[in-house]
Amino acid sequence: MSASVKKAAVIGGGVIGGGWVARLMTAGFDVSVFDPHPQAEKYINDVISRNEAAMLRLWPGQTTGQRGKITYAETIGEAVDGAMLVQESVPERLELKQTIHQEIGEAISDQAVIGSSTSGLLPSDIQKQMPHADRMMVAHPYNPVYLLPVVEIVGGEKTSQNAIDTAMQIYSDMGMKPVHITKEIDAFVGDRLLEAMWRESLWLVKEGVATAGTIDDIVRHGLGMRFAQMGQFMTYRLGGGEGGFRHFLEQFEPSLKWPWTKLMDVPEWTDNLVNSIVSQSDEHTGGLSVSELETIRDNNLVDFLKVLRRNDWGAGKTLKNPADMISQQPDQMDASAVPLITWQGVVHEDWADYNNHMTEFRYLEVFSMATDKLLFGCGAGPVYVKQGFSFYTVETHIRHLDEIAIGEPIYVETRLINHDTKKLHLYHDMYGGKEKRHLASGEHMLLHVDMNAGRVAPMPDHLTQAFAHIANAQSELPLPDAAGAAIGMKRK
């Protein structure tokens, strides 16, 4: 069965292109990559693994094995064939980008939109000679693309409003925060703000006011934490206290005339300055490798996102559950697979009990996610629920057979023991650890419900057929020994 129906192309698979691949796959896109570098595949696999680890922390159990597929193309034409979104992330050189976009434009379909990840080049310059220039725009993300939601959308002189609207919808549907910048300027908005801070930081190091470490400490222990959830203007609004933003502006207006910053100057780029920055930064990062720092960064970003999601605020509002994005597609589960694996993941650190094992209610959570996967795969996902129908669990029996430690892999195999037009009788087996020990079984009875009428109702044909398909594939399997077992103590 095909795993997804949406297709994207990624041209250039380095730091940013690799991040796009990971985000697109998580959102259920099949991604075709073109990157002539001999190590491109290895690098991209590393980024995909990084994203996978982050998604497991962010959405435990909801992504592994449920993403789009990746293929590698020999040419740009092959990569973009059939893609609804083409994302270019080749090195930041105008002539190279112009050549690449010309090739993309010659091969894309009329429906496709093209985003360039450029950090500062103007879309009007990039699109100058290409065919289908009306569909090309800047779509500038931030690293790591798979975790940071914002993408700046900037059209050029030839970009159509229709293409911008289409792209905004696509990026938003994949859980991003597209922001349309209507005026075309070098470096757009985010990089302009970063550039201001970067120039000032260089001056402060050059003049010996602060080291690289001191500057980073001031940002990450203070103003950076405010920016992450309030931004520039909302943060300053609070700086005015009860007097409000007007009071803040009046109070600090004079300081703008003082020579506080050196924004339009750049310190001379001497060996001395470069060496100071490198050695101060080496000292400050305490020997951690890039890969170790990336892991720390990703873990922290995931936890920030979780907090913001819990508080329904800022970047936490844009998050989209990968299971929802993927379940828009009808064909995500190979129902004839035996065994039918419905959940894979690792025991999350938040799931620990006081013995540092997975605590008991998480077993039910995992079984519940496995049930959802089965239902989504059969066509009873969020889209079906929006139509007013769902399955309610009315009975559960869990057997806890073995313990499992935090960080260990686990997976669930699912049996459809019985079904009729209104009921499903499911049986899950959970296995885990390197030895694939049998950890638990979960047996559940579910009823099909018409939620508007508030009562049990017969399922539509497409669902009964999907369940019959699973039952047929599993018909040769013996009934699990414990199916139908009740809790009890042997009478003496």
Ligand SMILES: NC(=O)c1ccc[n+]([C@@H]2O[C@H](COP(=O)([O-])OP(=O)(O)OC[C@H]3O[C@@H](n4cnc5c(N)ncnc54)[C@H](O)[C@@H]3O)[C@@H](O)[C@H]2O)c1
């Ligand atoms: N690194 C960042 O933080 C960042 C952030 C936002 C945007 N960007 C922008 O993203 C783009 C890519 O930057 P990066 O940091 O990923 O660079 P990178 O060097 O990590 O990756 C560039 C990739 O392009 C490939 N490539 C080179 N020539 C190619 C060609 N002709 N066809 C296809 N692939 C080719 C390279 O093999 C490499 O894998 C740039 O425009 C950059 O400005 C970078």
